[in-house]
Amino acid sequence: MSLRALKPGERLKPAELPPVSRMDLIKYSGASGDFNPIHTIDEAAKKAGLPGIIAHGMWTMGNLGKLFTPYYEAGYIEKFTVRFSGMVFLGDRLTLTARLKHSAEGRQTFETDAVNQDGVKVIKGEVVFKLFSP
Amino acid sequence: MFEELIGKRSSTVWNTIERGAVKKFADAIGDPHPIYIDPVFAANAGLKNNVAPPTFPVTFDYGTIEGLELPKAGLIHGEQGFEYKRPLYVGEELLCWSVLEKYQERKGKLGEMGFLFIKKVAEDESGEIVMTSTQIIIISETVRKGMKA
Numbered sequence: 001m002s003l004r005a006l007k008p009g010e011r012l013k014p015a016e017l018p019p020v021s022r023m024d025l026i027k028y029s030g031a032s033g034d035f036n037p038i039h040t041i042d043e044a045a046k047k048a049g050l051p052g053i054i055a056h057g058m059w060t061m062g063n064l065g066k067l068f069t070p071y072y073e074a075g076y077i078e079k080f081t082v083r084f085s086g087m088v089f090l091g092d093r094l095t096l097t098a099r100l101k102h103s104a105e106g107r108q109t110f111e112t113d114a115v116n117q118d119g120v121k122v123i124k125g126e127v128v129f130k131l132f133s134p
Numbered sequence: 135m136f137e138e139l140i141g142k143r144s145s146t147v148w149n150t151i152e153r154g155a156v157k158k159f160a161d162a163i164g165d166p167h168p169i170y171i172d173p174v175f176a177a178n179a180g181l182k183n184n185v186a187p188p189t190f191p192v193t194f195d196y197g198t199i200e201g202l203e204l205p206k207a208g209l210i211h212g213e214q215g216f217e218y219k220r221p222l223y224v225g226e227e228l229l230c231w232s233v234l235e236k237y238q239e240r241k242g243k244l245g246e247m248g249f250l251f252i253k254k255v256a257e258d259e260s261g262e263i264v265m266t267s268t269q270i271i272i273i274s275e276t277v278r279k280g281m282k283a
Binding site for chain 1: 161187
């Protein structure tokens with residue numbers, strides 16, 4: 001579907017992620033350079049007062065961004081802002097959604113979030129997508 | 135405790151957007167789309183090269199702000215934003231730096247918390263700012279007190 005045809009209130013195709021695995025977080029640590037051990041090593045997480053290792057907020061944000069990747073031939077993300085509102089643990093199943101709020105002057109503003117299997121929002125944010133001139 | 139560092143800029147560092155690093159990053163966020171990876175796909179899409187994922191700038195080195203020492207543990211990433219003038223392309227060189235924009239302390243769930251507002255900037259080879267990221271880092275009261283000690 002083309003982004004231009006999207007009407008306010010309509011959603012992009014949502015994504016359901018497989019349960020978060022330790023390997024996901026090990027890979028993200030390596031690719032991002034963020035080796036904070038609370039994301040990969042149980043003892044470090046426990047020492048920090050957490051019930052277990054938690055995902056990097058930026059891993060979740062990175063995943064959220066992929067809702068927009070199919071549209072990069074039509075434009076690019078001009079602005080992507082999020083608030084990390086909940087922690088993501090191993091085994092969590094996240095659903096990613098984006099809904100068009102409004103569009104004007106070649107820019108489309110989406111509200112976007114990631115929700116876990118219990119319906120808790122772990123990230124909420126906004127994306128402004130700038131369309132290339134036709 | 136960070137007030138005297140507000141407005142202080144870091145050193146600058148040149149970063150290269152490496153093809154292999156983009157591919158690994160795209161894989162790690164579960165988004166191995168050809169727009170990031172396949173040069174032929176990018177050319178057919180009318181782009182001058184593959185682009186970097188929007189959160190890829192977390193991998194850049196933004197220099198160090200002299201005197202800004204953060205604890206290794208106990209920091210909370212509260213908010214994050216990226217703003218782009220244009221997409222970033224594989225192969226380009228960016229001059230990156232950072233600045234502490236603001237510091238506040240206020241009462242919250244974790245006692246008297248500290249909020250660091252850090253801005254990170256990437257300029258292209260012509261000196262134009264092409265990407266700005268903003269980050270709010272939260273320091274709990276316990277960790278803050280530990281730092282003073």
